[in-house]
Every structure is written in structure tokens, then in C-alpha cells.
Amino acid sequence: MKFSNSLIPTLRDIPANAEIASHILLLRGGFIRQLGSGLYTWLPLGVRVLQKVERIVRDELNKKDAQEVLMPFVQPGELWKESQRWEIMGPDLLRMQDRHENDYCLSPTHEEVITDLFRKNVKSYRQLPLNLYQIATKFRDEIRPRFGVLRSREFIMKDGYSFHLNEDSLHKTYIAMHEAYSAIFTRLALDFRSVEAHGGVIGDEENREFHVLADTGEDAIAYSAASSYAANLEKAEAVAPRETAPASETLTKVSTPNVRTINGLVECLDVPIERTVKTLIVQGEDSPIGLVLRGDHELHEIKAASLPNVLSPLTFTKESDVRHHVGCNVGSIGPVQLQIPYYVDRSAAVLSDFVCGANEDDFHLTGVNWNRDESLRNSAVQDLRKVVEGDPAPDGSGPLSILRGIEVGHIFKLGKKYSHTMNATVLDEQGESVNVLMGCYGLGITRLAAAVIEQKHDDVGPLWPIEIAPAQVHLVALNVSQSSAVAGAANQVYEQLTTQGIEVLYDDRNERPGVKFADADLIGIPYRITIGERGLKHDAIEYQHQREVKIELPLDQVVSTVLRDLN
RNA sequence: CGGGACGUGGCGCAGUUUGGUAGCGCACAUGACUGGGGGUCAUGUGGUCGCCGGUUCAAAUCCGGCCGUCCCGACCA
Numbered sequence: 024m025k026f027s028n029s030l031i032p033t034l035r036d037i038p039a040n041a042e043i044a045s046h047i048l049l050l051r052g053g054f055i056r057q058l059g060s061g062l063y064t065w066l067p068l069g070v071r072v073l074q075k076v077e078r079i080v081r082d083e084l085n086k087k088d089a090q091e092v093l094m095p096f097v098q099p100g101e102l103w104k105e106s107q108r109w110e111i112m113g114p115d116l117l118r119m120q121d122r123h124e125n126d127y128c129l130s131p132t133h134e135e136v137i138t139d140l141f142r143k144n145v146k147s148y149r150q151l152p153l154n155l156y157q158i159a160t161k162f163r164d165e166i167r168p169r170f171g172v173l174r175s176r177e178f179i180m181k182d183g184y185s186f187h188l189n190e191d192s193l194h195k196t197y198i199a200m201h202e203a204y205s206a207i208f209t210r211l212a213l214d215f216r217s218v219e220a221h222g223g224v225i226g227d228e229e230n231r232e233f234h235v236l237a238d239t240g241e242d243a244i245a246y247s248a249a250s251s252y253a254a255n256l257e258k259a260e261a262v263a264p265r266e267t268a269p270a271s272e273t274l275t276k277v278s279t280p281n282v283r284t285i286n287g288l289v290e291c292l293d294v295p296i297e298r299t300v301k302t303l304i305v306q307g308e309d310s311p312i313g314l315v316l317r318g319d320h321e322l323h324e325i326k327a328a329s330l331p332n333v334l335s336p337l338t339f340t341k342e343s344d345v346r347h348h349v350g351c352n353v354g355s356i357g358p359v360q361l362q363i364p365y366y367v368d369r370s371a372a373v374l375s376d377f378v379c380g381a382n383e384d385d386f387h388l389t390g391v392n393w394n395r396d397e398s399l400r401n402s403a404v405q406d407l408r409k410v411v412e413g414d415p416a417p418d419g420s421g422p423l424s425i426l427r428g429i430e431v432g433h434i435f436k437l438g439k440k441y442s443h444t445m446n447a448t449v450l451d452e453q454g455e456s457v458n459v460l461m462g463c464y465g466l467g468i469t470r471l472a473a474a475v476i477e478q479k480h481d482d483v484g485p486l487w488p489i490e491i492a493p494a495q496v497h498l499v500a501l502n503v504s505q506s507s508a509v510a511g512a513a514n515q516v517y518e519q520l521t522t523q524g525i526e527v528l529y530d531d532r533n534e535r536p537g538v539k540f541a542d543a544d545l546i547g548i549p550y551r552i553t554i555g556e557r558g559l560k561h562d563a564i565e566y567q568h569q570r571e572v573k574i575e576l577p578l579d580q581v582v583s584t585v586l587r588d589l590n
Numbered sequence: 591c592g593g594g595a596c597g598u599g600g601c602g603c604a605g606u607u608u609g610g611u612a613g614c615g616c617a618c619a620u621g622a623c624u625g626g627g628g629g630u631c632a633u634g635u636g637g638u639c640g641c642c643g644g645u646u647c648a649a650a651u652c653c654g655g656c657c658g659u660c661c662c663g664a665c666c667a
Binding site: 036040057060167284303305339354355380536544555557565 | 591596600601602603616617624625626627628629658659660661662663664665666667
């Protein structure tokens with residue numbers, strides 16, 4: 024690949040609309056261009072990266088006997104109505120009609136199509152298990168596309184689906200996919216975690232997310248350094264830190280004029296925030312419901328919304344209604360004598376001598392105790408809060424740490440969710456018709472390419488892992504148009520490496536050295552060979568791996584050294 | 591959807607407050623010089639100032655509407 028006849032539009036300036044490393048560097052290195060919000064064109068170097076990511080993914084999946092298919096990007100609305108997701112999906116699903124006014128959508132995922140394919144073509148348990156995948160374009164009309172290709176609307180995803188007669192078979196494939204994903208990310212030399220997660224609209228049986236750790240990640244990951252426990256914060260279980268201390272204070276009503284917030288309460292009464300309790304009021308099925316948390320803890324909406332009688336999605340009760348039901352403003356609510364049902368978070372439930380609202384404007388209670396104080400004894404305790412750094416891990420292995428991660432893969436057991444609604448059955452050994460069990464395995468190809476940069480870059484450019492670099496070697500020939508010696512040597516190295524099957528980006532342009540070096544940095548190919556007249560005079564060719572120290576090699580050893588390093 | 595910002599040659603920006611013939615840097619073309627970290631000089635090419643409407647003798651600039659892009663948020667008392 025010669026630079027002089029390639030489209031590699033590197034940028035000197037930082038593009039105005041890009042903020043994070045992967046977005047900036049993919050633009051500046053000439054890998055992508057934006058077409059519209061959440062829509063990107065992949066340029067030649069970018070396509071090479073994607074193809075290599077895909078190659079690794081195919082390789083690892085094929086090892087596990089998954090088979091590749093390719094399904095349509097445009098799908099009939101009928102199928103989505105059948106699975107009932109036409110109604111459930113909301114505006115993320117981009118819908119349209121054809122000339123006959125039939126409903127269609129751009130596929131955000133392919134459960135419906137694959138299930139339809141399966142039910143029309145597989146009839147016997149003898150054909151199971153079956154594991155099919157594709158690498159294809161998806162469209163999701165995201166609320167807010169951002170961070171370039173990290174959260175775009177149109178993107179490339181590997182999505183796989185498996186079919187099974189029984190749970191045991193499903194589990195085997197689920198584990199096999201877990202292994203395949205781990206192998207893929209390991210080959211990319213990524214620092215990643217597989218974590219417990221929420222299933223979302225796909226399904227909420229057993230599932231696992233794969234995250235590339237990076238500060239710019241949109242998700243928070245709680246993990247235990249002492250064990251393999253790791254969970255997305257949206258799933259992570261919060262366990263109570265310690266046993267209840269005995270009550271020592273007496274219940275006292277204190278005046279707290281104009282105190283409406285926990286911070287105000289802490290200041291007013293000079294109590295530690297860990298000994299305060301706040302009560303949030305959300306809409307329930309019959310009446311509003313109180314959620315009681317320690318003052319310094321944050322409500323976990325997903326946990327709260329899944330509680331019995333609590334409305335999902337979680338909706339906070341309007342302040343005027345709070346006064347109607349509780350008799351005070353939202354800053355003075357507390358569990359003592361609360362006139363509506365409430366749940367207490369585990370960590371709030373182990374407090375003693377704590378402070379809470381008195382359900383009367385401008386008053387709070389101090390010295391409150393769950394077990395001693397009559398109206399509190401039968402409080403319902405639930406996990407309501409987000410975990411924080413230092414919380415005990417649910418597996419008892421020690422304190423939790425929190426890191427940020429980019430979700431690049433997600434594997435699910437779907438069970439019979441789709442086989443049931445879409446009537447996908449096989450005949451079992453007894454000749455009985457049974458719904459198959461399914462699994463579903465997603466992996467973001469375009470996102471993964473960006474996530475790699477988020478984790479592997481420096482000030483001047485990406486540091487691509489060799490497996491997905493746009494080329495293996497960047498050959499920089501300095502002043503080629505002036506020096507026939509340089510041109511001769513560079514051409515020779517280029518020919519020899521190419522003949523050996525090495526991918527070389529050969530910068531044969533008539534550009535100044537500074538331009539070539541800057542572009543090489545922006546492109547980020549791992550091995551760089553620099554040939555200039557100065558070194559050539561004493562038979563010295565520069566050779567450098569990423570940003571490490573350059574070494575000098577005689578011309579006749581360059582090719583063999585590269586071959587050695589690449590194998 | 592709520593809040594904020596922005597939209598001026600390919601890219602990055604100034605000009606808008608106070609209306610008066612559209613500018614800078616980079617890139618691009620040609621030539622000369624230069625030749626190991628985005629070089630210098632000279633001469634050039636390229637823009638209906640996002641779109642539509644209004645005010646005005648005159649609009650990038652003022653007013654109204656629309657479109658687009660980015661950022662923050664999408665609840666925590």
C-alpha cells in the first residue's frame with residue numbers, strides 16, 4: 024500500500040466536534056469521516072482496522088463451531104409485531120413504510136429474523152444445538168449519539184444466536200461464547216472485564232457484559248480485586264457494611280428551620296452524613312411509596328423500579344402530592360410514623376441513633392432506631408442504592424473498587440422469550456413439540472475499534488495492537504524524490520516485505536520528513552522503518568516499535584528482523 | 591425531551607456588540623529555494639457567510655421562522 028495513491032486525509036488541527044481520544048484520533052488519522060449525527064464513513068485505513076477486528080471475531084467464533092449468516096438490514100414490521108417489540112421498542116426503532124404502505128424498520132438487532140429463520144428451517148431436536156452469527160450493520164436511533172463511533176446510530180455489530188433443546192446445552196454454548204469473547208479481547212491485548220449486567224430490552228435472564236476499561240467509558244464497573252466478582256453499577260448488589268450498634272440516644276424532635284437537603288441537615292445539626300437518612304417518594308401502584316436511604320447514598324433507579332408495587336419506570340411523586348400524602352415538604356420526610364408504605368435500604372437499615380425527617384416542615388428527628396422505635400420495627404428492607412467505592416463485595420471477598428468501562432460485548436441467555444412469542448419449536452425425542460431455548464451474543468465491531476484507541480493511545484496518535492493495526496509496518500522513505508539511493512533501498516524493502524506477506528504502508532510521497540513522521544504518528548502502525556540518506560551512508564536503517572527507542576539495522580537485515588518480530 | 595453553545599472556502603478560526611463591497615492560518619495549484627519532526631518566499635484557485643422570510647438605500651451582522659451539529663442533563667430532596 025503506497026501512501027501516494029491512498030486516501031489518507033490526516034488532519035493537523037483537532038476537529039471542532041470531537042472531544043475524546045478515539046474520536047479525535049480516528050478523524051485526525053484519516054480513519055473515519057462524519058456524514059451526519061451518529062453516521063460515519065470508514066475510510067481505507069479504518070476499513071482495514073474493521074476487517075481485522077472482524078477477522079479475529081470470525082476466527083474465535085468459528086473455533087466454537089458457530090456459523091456465519093447474513094440477514095437483511097431492513098426488516099418487516101410484521102415480525103416485530105409478532106414478538107410485541109414493535110410496541111415495546113419506542114423511538115430507538117426507526118420505522119418506515121414501503122410503496123405499499125407496509126411497515127418496515129431498520130434493524131437494531133435480529134432476534135426476530137433469526138427466530139423466524141429457525142422456525143421455518145429447523146424441525147428436529149437432532150439439528151440442535153445450533154449457533155449462528157452475522158457481522159452486519161445495525162441502526163438504533165439513539166437519544167444522543169456521541170463520542171464519534173463509540174455511540175453512533177448506525178454501526179457494525181457481530182450478533183449471534185444459539186438454539187437448544189435444554190438448559191444444559193444452552194449453558195455450554197453460553198460458556199463457549201464467554202470463552203470466545205475473552206479470547207478475542209485477549210488477542211487485542213485489552214484490559215477488559217466480564218461483568219454482571221442488566222439485560223434491558225433483549226431479555227433479563229443470565230447475562231454478562233464485556234467492558235474495555237477506560238476513563239471515558241459510559242458505564243461504571245464495580246469489581247473486587249480479591250476475586251473475580253465484577254458487575255455493572257446498574258446491577259451491582261449493595262450489601263450492608265456492618266451490624267447494628269445498640270441504641271444509646273433517645274428519640275428527639277429538633278427544629279431545623281429551612282433545612283431541605285441532606286447537606287443542609289448535616290450543617291444544621293452537625294451530624295455525620297452517614298448517620299442521616301433521607302426518604303424519597305415515588306409513584307406506586309396504589310399509593311406513593313417511600314424509599315429510605317442513608318443520606319450519603321444514591322438511589323439505584325433500576326433496583327427501585329423493580330420493587331413490588333413500585334411503578335416502572337420509576338417516577339418521583341410531585342411535591343404537591345407529597346405534601347398531600349405525607350404532610351410536609353420533601354426535605355422533612357422520614358420513616359417514623361410515615362403514612363404511606365416504604366422500603367428501607369439495607370445500609371440505612373443497620374443504622375442506629377440516626378437522623379431523619381419528622382414529617383413536619385422544619386423538623387427532624389434525632390436518635391432514631393429501627394428496632395427500638397415502635398413504628399419502624401417491621402420495615403421492609405431492600406437493596407435500593409448504588410454501590411460506592413469501598414463497599415463490601417457481595418461475594419465477601421473484600422472491598423469493591425469502581426472503574427469506568429466501555430461495553431463492547433454482551434452475552435445473554437434468552438430462554439424461551441422469543442421461541443415462545445414467535446412459536447419456534449422442534450420435536451423432541453418423544454415426538455413432542457417443544458419451544459427451543461435461545462442465547463444471544465452481541466459484540467460491537469465499530470465500537471471495539473474505538474475502544475481500543477481509548478485504551479491504547481498517546482498524545483500524538485493511536486497505538487494499535489498488531490492484530491488490528493491498519494498495516495504491520497510503516498515504511499517511511501525520506502526525501503525519496505531527491506535521493507535515488509533512498510528510493511532504491513526503500514523500494515527494495517517494500518518489495519521484499521510485501522512478497523513475504525507483510526502489510527506495509529509505504530510513505531513514498533514527496534513530502535518533508537516532518538510531515539511524514541507526524542502522519543506516521545497519527546496513523547499508529549506498530550512497526551516503523553525509516554530510510555534516509557543520512558543513515559544510508561553508513562548502512563543504517565532506523566527501526567522502531569511504537570514509541571519505543573529506535574534501533575539501527577544494516578539494510579540487509581531489515582526484512583529478516585521484521586519477519587522475526589512479526590512471528 | 592429540557593438546558594447551553596455553535597453554523598463564515600477542504601480543516602481550524604476572526605469579523606456579528608456599533609449594518610457599508612468577506613478576512614486570517616493551514617490545506618490546495620504553479621515556480622524557486624529547502625531537505626531528519628507539519629520549512630521559506632512569490633504568484634494563484636476556491637466562499638450565494640446553514641436555509642427561508644422580514645426590516646433597510648444597504649444584512650455574515652438586526653428581527654422572525656426553520657434546519658443542522660456538538661456539549662450537559664434526563665430524577666436524588
